[in-house]
Amino acid sequence: MNSAFASWQFWAVLSAMFAALTAIFAKVGIENINSDFATLIRTVVILLVLAGIVVATGQFQNPGEISGKTYGFLVLSGLATGASWLCYFRALKLGNAAQVAPIDKLSVVLVAVFGVVFLGERLSGANWLGVALIAAGAVLVAYRV
Template sequence: MASSNGWFVWALLSAMFAAFTAIFAKIGLEGIDSDYATLIRTFVIIAVLGGFVYFTGKWSNPLALPPRTWLFLTLSGLATGASWVCYFRALKIGEASKVAPVDKLSLVLVAIFAFAFLGERPSLREWFGIAMVGAGVIVLGFKR
């Protein structure tokens, strides 16, 4: 994917796999604690990704990484873990068709945080799309 839009294909694939994640998790959560299910899921991810990195020759000495990289990857890992615990708990008690879209409020928050901390400047058209996602989350959050 060398084109300037290659990111879009990968992002679409990410969305597809995220959708399967919600469906498979909702089914898999029957009769099991959500935190324990998150732990099992994490072991599967470690095994699969570890194998992928090793067999594609991408493994390198992690101790050679700069401290700043370790700090932010650790913070990212902690945030991911917290997100997964919350997501699985929400799936356990809520409907996947409602939980997953609300979880995507992260799209709005990423845009705001990227603006504030990374200096990214979405266009007016992009802000409009981001606002539409936010509006959708608000609609889903209100009961009739």
């Protein structure tokens, strides 16, 4: 596998790019539809695409071999994802994509804080400065004069 495809940075940049496109496509897509129903359509599409990827790449795993702890945390993650998507689409329905998306990305700040508090991760002074700049930048981009 090419080293770029094996790096977390490559996939993180793609994630950011697709997240940006998500905001733009969703803003146009929810123009004449209820935001919760739009989220349902998006979720069905994701489910079908992921099922196809898992089957096509032979990544299916025996569900009986997965631990209860893994199931529990994946269910919690799924619930958090669903809540996030519902809130995000509702915010997009009511606000401008260029303002909603930066506030949504305050999740980066929260992940840093939660990672330190709950996972015992450590951030350097420079890392904390970056977190503070992300927070300030998100607020400034979302702020309407």
